[in-house]
Amino acid sequence: MRLRVPFVKRSESAQHLWTQCPHCGEMLFNKQLARNLNVCTKCEHHFRVGARERIEQLADRASFAEIDPTLVSMDPLGFVDQKPYPARIAESQAKTAERDAVVCGDATIGGHPVTLAAMEFSFMGGSMGTVVGEKLARAAEHARDGRRGLVIVSASGGARMQEGTIALMQLVKTVAAVTRHGKAGLPFVSVLTDPTTGGVLASYASLGDVILAEPGALIGFSGARVTSSTIGAELPEGFQRAEFLLRHGFVDQVVPRAQLRDRIAFFLGAFSRPAREMRWGV
Amino acid sequence: MLEKIDRALGGREPDGDGLASSGVIADVAGIANRRSPWEAVQLARNIQRPHSQELIGLVFDRFQELHGDRGFGDDPAVIAGLADLGGRSVVVVAQQKGSSTEENIARSFGMPHPEGYRKAIRLFRLAEKFGLPVITFIDTPGAHPGPEAEERGQAEAIARSIQVMGELEAPVVAVVIGEGGSGGALALGVGDVVLMMQNAVYSVISPEGCAAILWRSASEAERAAKALRGAGPDLLELGVIDGLVPEPEGGAHTDRQAVAAGLRRALVAQLDRLASVPLSDLLAARYDRYREIGSFADPSAAAAEKAKPWWRRALGKAGL
Ligand SMILES: [Zn+2]
Numbered sequence: 001m002r003l004r005v006p007f008v009k010r011s012e013s014a015q016h017l018w019t020q021c022p023h024c025g026e027m028l029f030n031k032q033l034a035r036n037l038n039v040c041t042k043c044e045h046h047f048r049v050g051a052r053e054r055i056e057q058l059a060d061r062a063s064f065a066e067i068d069p070t071l072v073s074m075d076p077l078g079f080v081d082q083k084p085y086p087a088r089i090a091e092s093q094a095k096t097a098e099r100d101a102v103v104c105g106d107a108t109i110g111g112h113p114v115t116l117a118a119m120e121f122s123f124m125g126g127s128m129g130t131v132v133g134e135k136l137a138r139a140a141e142h143a144r145d146g147r148r149g150l151v152i153v154s155a156s157g158g159a160r161m162q163e164g165t166i167a168l169m170q171l172v173k174t175v176a177a178v179t180r181h182g183k184a185g186l187p188f189v190s191v192l193t194d195p196t197t198g199g200v201l202a203s204y205a206s207l208g209d210v211i212l213a214e215p216g217a218l219i220g221f222s223g224a225r226v227t228s229s230t231i232g233a234e235l236p237e238g239f240q241r242a243e244f245l246l247r248h249g250f251v252d253q254v255v256p257r258a259q260l261r262d263r264i265a266f267f268l269g270a271f272s273r274p275a276r277e278m279r280w281g282v
Numbered sequence: 283m284l285e286k287i288d289r290a291l292g293g294r295e296p297d298g299d300g301l302a303s304s305g306v307i308a309d310v311a312g313i314a315n316r317r318s319p320w321e322a323v324q325l326a327r328n329i330q331r332p333h334s335q336e337l338i339g340l341v342f343d344r345f346q347e348l349h350g351d352r353g354f355g356d357d358p359a360v361i362a363g364l365a366d367l368g369g370r371s372v373v374v375v376a377q378q379k380g381s382s383t384e385e386n387i388a389r390s391f392g393m394p395h396p397e398g399y400r401k402a403i404r405l406f407r408l409a410e411k412f413g414l415p416v417i418t419f420i421d422t423p424g425a426h427p428g429p430e431a432e433e434r435g436q437a438e439a440i441a442r443s444i445q446v447m448g449e450l451e452a453p454v455v456a457v458v459i460g461e462g463g464s465g466g467a468l469a470l471g472v473g474d475v476v477l478m479m480q481n482a483v484y485s486v487i488s489p490e491g492c493a494a495i496l497w498r499s500a501s502e503a504e505r506a507a508k509a510l511r512g513a514g515p516d517l518l519e520l521g522v523i524d525g526l527v528p529e530p531e532g533g534a535h536t537d538r539q540a541v542a543a544g545l546r547r548a549l550v551a552q553l554d555r556l557a558s559v560p561l562s563d564l565l566a567a568r569y570d571r572y573r574e575i576g577s578f579a580d581p582s583a584a585a586a587e588k589a590k591p592w593w594r595r596a597l598g599k600a601g602l
Contacts, residue, residue: 070580070581070583071578072579073579074577076520076577081509082497129576130578131578137573161486161495163486164486164520165484165485165486165511165512165517165520165522166575166577168465168486169522169576171444172472172572173573173575175445175448176445176569179445179448179449180569198465199486201441202437203441204441205441206437206441206442207445220432220437221431221432221440221465222431248434250435250437
């Protein structure tokens with residue numbers, strides 16, 4: 001289910017000062033790019049951002065307190081392809097300084113208390129194995145216990161192949177946990193970023209009370225390669241992009257990164273003010 | 283997992299889960315001739331293997347099919363309806379592969395579109411309304427990967443079906459009868475009891491797909507099948523499923539009557555057992571069933587435990 005998505009590497013040239021926009025070709029000064037939330041200043045191409053940077057962009061200043069930071073994957077299948085699974089984990093840990101592909105914690109967004117989770121795509125493609133499933137389920141349960149909203153920013157190729165059918169079962173685990181959270185009358189805002197595909201889109205990520213997507217993000221169930229070979233033809237321009245999902249009714253809004261925090265805060269606020277005078281009958 | 287339901291019932295004699303007594307293999311030690319994962323993949327995909335429609339005819343006393351998702355259309359890759367099983371009304375939802383090339387084309391090779399999953403959801407809700415148990419048969423290479431399926435929200439349909447099954451106020455027994463291909467299979471696979479036919483397979487990705495990605499060569503599918511551990515006995519060992527319905531030596535297609543009879547016995551036993559469990563216990567156990575699948579380590583929790591004074595640890599051990 002995990003899909004291969006070409007990883008857009010920042011082609012760092014000129015002493016790591018500049019990044020070329022893969023969309024418009026503009027050379028962007030890194031500091032300026034960072035100040036602009038990693039959005040191209042010329043064409044508004046949204047670069048991928050890591051979990052920590054995402055949290056910094058969304059959470060109120062100094063409000064984030066991480067939960068379950070130390071969970072690490074086991075190797076339930078003894079999975080070996082060209083490398084053993086534990087070696088792949090170790091590589092990703094060294095590359096990202098994260099223990100697995102999601103970071104969770106409590107925060108406020110625009111003053112509203114939430115449990116916030118952000119996925120790290122550069123950790124094995126943000127794939128969901130047991131640790132991601134467990135941390136997201138714990139985040140939803142924790143939010144329910146503390147009567148907090150839940151905000152999950154997804155960036156994932158889907159379920160983690162190296163954990164086989166056990167990874168597939170994490171779809172059920174996460175869905176059940178966000179469902180229980182929702183049944184307690186608490187809001188869940190699902191944010192889909194580039195890319196959100198496969199088993200992550202086919203589970204909790206599609207079940208937000210509000211589903212927001214970043215412009216141009218690749219969002220779909222099947223890999224575009226699989227889909228195009230199924231029809232034996234090239235796919236239409238914009239297929240499986242955020243705007244395509246908006247048009248077909250599967251996301252509520254496509255929100256530019258600069259407006260994301262305020263937009264999430266708006267919905268959290270709106271859902272936290274029930275009309276108390278509303279009653280059934282007398 | 284089944285023990286949990288039985289505990290809710292206030293203790294049971296051995297085999298209270300009704301598996302072994304109904305002929306289901308609940309322990310891999312009971313398998314005389316364990317097939318390789320690749321052999322299981324071939325058997326599970328055998329076009330002569332009894333598919334859902336045939337099994338429904340053999341397992342249930344009567345079956346009336348219901349069509350359509352009430353929104354878009356009727357998906358021929360999903361068969362759904364009401365049936366009789368040992369004097370009990372049940373809702374049956376199943377994926378249907380073809381037994382010939384023509385039928386396979388008509389049935390999209392058992393790959394449902396979103397409307398197939400939405401038909402399933404409609405039937406699940408019907409079961410809930412009338413207090414009927416649900417039985418699902420899973421047999422699909424995966425959800426349909428075409429562009430129309432994407433346009434109509436394949437991912438949302440699967441997610442919603444998983445959600446509805448997880449909280450459905452009715453007993454659910456899911457059986458992987460052939461090929462359990464990823465999320466498209468799981469969308470019918472959330473239940474109180476999950477069984478597999480002995481030679482069925484159930485995996486996060488097809489061996490070919492996995493090989494193409496991790497070995498960059500589809501010809502490594504046999505190795506990928508082994509690595510993925512998606513054969514029935516593997517999943518029984520891993521705690522993903524509860525039991526295996528036995529097949530004859532040569533595979534299910536060599537004695538269809540015997541296979542159907544075994545499946546019927548297993549289903550009747552499980553429905554009998556689940557019928558006496560209060561719904562709240564059933565739903566709690568279903569949540570825990572999936573909540574507990576998977577293994578991880580938490581070094582900081584272990585370290586925190588060690589950091590506690592010895593007397594507190596001792597109290598913890600004594601259950602105080
Ligand atoms: Zn640009």
